[in-house]
Amino acid sequence: MTLSRRALLKTMAATGAAATSPGVFAPAIAQAKPVRIGILAPRSGIAASAGESGLRATQWAVERFNAAGGIAGRKIELVVDEETNAKDTIDRFQKLVQQEKVDCVQGIVSTGVGLALGPVVEEARALTIFWDGTTQDGVDEKLPNPKYLFRSTDNECEAVMSSLLAIKHWKGQFKTIAGINPDYSYGRNNMAAFVALLKRFNIDHQVITEQWPKVGTMELTSHVAALKAAKPDLIFSSLLFADLPVFMKQAHAAELTKGTKLVFPAAGWQHTLMKKDFTPEGMIFGHNTLYFDNPKATPMQKEFVAWYADKFKDYPNWEADRAYFAIASYKEAVETAAKAKGGQWPGVDDVIGAMVGLSVESLGGKGSWRKDHIADQTFVQGFSTHANKFDFVTLDPARIETMYSADLQKPAGANFWDWLKTAQFKI
Amino acid sequence: MSGQLAAFGNLLVGGIFHAAVLFLVAAGLQLVFGVQKIVNLACGSFYALGAYFGITFISLALKAGMPAWMLLPMLLVAGLMMAAVGPPIERLLRTVYDRDESFQLLLTFALVLMFQDVFRFVWGANPRSLDNVHLVYGRLALGDFLVPVYNLMVIGAALLAAFLIGLFLKRTNYGRLLRATAENRGMAEALGVNVRGVYAAVFTLGTLLGTIGGALVVPTAAASLDMAVEVVIEAFAVVVIGGLGSMAGALAGALLVGLIRAASLVIYPEFEILAIYLIVIGVLLFKPSGLFGKAAA
Numbered sequence: 001m002t003l004s005r006r007a008l009l010k011t012m013a014a015t016g017a018a019a020t021s022p023g024v025f026a027p028a029i030a031q032a033k034p035v036r037i038g039i040l041a042p043r044s045g046i047a048a049s050a051g052e053s054g055l056r057a058t059q060w061a062v063e064r065f066n067a068a069g070g071i072a073g074r075k076i077e078l079v080v081d082e083e084t085n086a087k088d089t090i091d092r093f094q095k096l097v098q099q100e101k102v103d104c105v106q107g108i109v110s111t112g113v114g115l116a117l118g119p120v121v122e123e124a125r126a127l128t129i130f131w132d133g134t135t136q137d138g139v140d141e142k143l144p145n146p147k148y149l150f151r152s153t154d155n156e157c158e159a160v161m162s163s164l165l166a167i168k169h170w171k172g173q174f175k176t177i178a179g180i181n182p183d184y185s186y187g188r189n190n191m192a193a194f195v196a197l198l199k200r201f202n203i204d205h206q207v208i209t210e211q212w213p214k215v216g217t218m219e220l221t222s223h224v225a226a227l228k229a230a231k232p233d234l235i236f237s238s239l240l241f242a243d244l245p246v247f248m249k250q251a252h253a254a255e256l257t258k259g260t261k262l263v264f265p266a267a268g269w270q271h272t273l274m275k276k277d278f279t280p281e282g283m284i285f286g287h288n289t290l291y292f293d294n295p296k297a298t299p300m301q302k303e304f305v306a307w308y309a310d311k312f313k314d315y316p317n318w319e320a321d322r323a324y325f326a327i328a329s330y331k332e333a334v335e336t337a338a339k340a341k342g343g344q345w346p347g348v349d350d351v352i353g354a355m356v357g358l359s360v361e362s363l364g365g366k367g368s369w370r371k372d373h374i375a376d377q378t379f380v381q382g383f384s385t386h387a388n389k390f391d392f393v394t395l396d397p398a399r400i401e402t403m404y405s406a407d408l409q410k411p412a413g414a415n416f417w418d419w420l421k422t423a424q425f426k427i
Numbered sequence: 428m429s430g431q432l433a434a435f436g437n438l439l440v441g442g443i444f445h446a447a448v449l450f451l452v453a454a455g456l457q458l459v460f461g462v463q464k465i466v467n468l469a470c471g472s473f474y475a476l477g478a479y480f481g482i483t484f485i486s487l488a489l490k491a492g493m494p495a496w497m498l499l500p501m502l503l504v505a506g507l508m509m510a511a512v513g514p515p516i517e518r519l520l521r522t523v524y525d526r527d528e529s530f531q532l533l534l535t536f537a538l539v540l541m542f543q544d545v546f547r548f549v550w551g552a553n554p555r556s557l558d559n560v561h562l563v564y565g566r567l568a569l570g571d572f573l574v575p576v577y578n579l580m581v582i583g584a585a586l587l588a589a590f591l592i593g594l595f596l597k598r599t600n601y602g603r604l605l606r607a608t609a610e611n612r613g614m615a616e617a618l619g620v621n622v623r624g625v626y627a628a629v630f631t632l633g634t635l636l637g638t639i640g641g642a643l644v645v646p647t648a649a650a651s652l653d654m655a656v657e658v659v660i661e662a663f664a665v666v667v668i669g670g671l672g673s674m675a676g677a678l679a680g681a682l683l684v685g686l687i688r689a690a691s692l693v694i695y696p697e698f699e700i701l702a703i704y705l706i707v708i709g710v711l712l713f714k715p716s717g718l719f720g721k722a723a724a
Contacts, residue, residue, distance in 0.1 A: 052553070218654050221578065229434030242649050246556070246648045
């Protein structure tokens, strides 16, 4: 076959026109290039370990999904950047959206960053799924019914669950309570939620001291001495950064933990550092949405934990589950929307439409998305035990409790404190 | 010991323990500023380096069969070893000795960031800690008064360091050379003092105080990426209260910060940080040179 110069030019022009026409070739072109997912995760500072855990889970998910064909036939490509302070993270978010042209942004652990980033996400009209950040100022939602943003469960879920467990198991066994909680909205709201629930269930109690160490304080002997001086029956603590094992170690050295009931809703963030040497058995210990050694774990969780342990000589915390839930939700929503469009790659609005009400099997259990774009996930807590093969505490298999966050977080539009007074809790 | 007295004793020891560690870091900061006139923000990184390396060193030593009672001397050895980073860093700082203070601050702050990346690279982002090995020395118990003996040993080590530094600066020839260099570098140089050597020695000693502080605190605490910045902020409060460049000031400032913090935790915990900075503001208003500092000419 011979091709004249005129015929060649005509063919090239037709090909060029077709390629720029979205109705004809766009899906084929789209499927040839990878889906780009931007990740914003802390890699230094107090939340670095959480960011690392989330990133590892994302990488595991991407390897797995890509091996099975990617998302709706397109391979996944990650563009990883760092979550730091609100201002710089917003700059990086805009870079991911405008320069890197990512299809979806995922990540964010800090509430402060999430709160600032929320309106920027809406303005940028970029589908974004938070791992752990919220858009609450304290417990008040500042971005109700966003369009492009999907955010994690309320921060208070774990405190509500721990409080319910303490009431269920220890009612009548304590009166004086003390708190040691991080000095920011998370710690303050968790302590307040605990006290509010004690009132709600008519538990006779007296708060005798409340300690508010600055986040990241690594020398807590004076706090321990102050708590010891107060002699509480029960200590409630939502410490969750590196200061948590330090507190536990110093509390053990001062024998503060001896005979005192302990309620630690967020201890699972540092679970591998909660060594048996200084962490007592029988404390209420929250693993949030992923308990790595859950006897009822799905085969997928078991596979992930085994991969994580083998590769990093470590065990994942709940941030891994949050990250997996984000990327698995995105994959599921894109594929559902693509199916509805007869196999065409869906637009952002289609994906958002598919996300609402979507239910996904995450690493730690079922998760779903509410109409107001807030996640519901499965929470696991229980009582610490030394009876395991590790050098840190795990949960007593006979006393593991699982709750879905639909029973732990306020419904859309509700005031948290009013909801605590009227909610029907399943204790 | 009766309940209230024991509670007071526990609080007092807790406050002094915190002060002891803070003193070591602040003393390094003071020494370097006193002689070299450099505000070394990286002193917090030396503290973190001592902590991280202390954990690795002790973990390896325990695996190799080190008896647990050797913990304290081995931590001192770990701190000493890490002081080896002092001379090369001092060499780097020579480039800014004669430049504006802002360059010095920028360079030492850059070191803080670089060290943080090194820690993340070597030890990872997760906090590191030792098991309860420090309880090998037991606890001192008098009724309700209960304190780990290790904490008392750290307090003793800090006091010994303060005494030895004082002795070194006031009673030895080299100490006199340091003080002479601090007073008038030009004159000292003219009289044949090897100022470069003095600077290297002082900076290494300052580094040593930081690394030992970190190594000694880590059995009761943990090493984390942000610990350097945390301690620098408190060390600066100590320095402002005590007076920049004064060793006695570092001791008094650290004690004041440690005890005020402990007292506020019992009286009104919300005041923990505020109480310290109220003192800082008071000192800045009424005695800007600090309790033991020399007023600027």
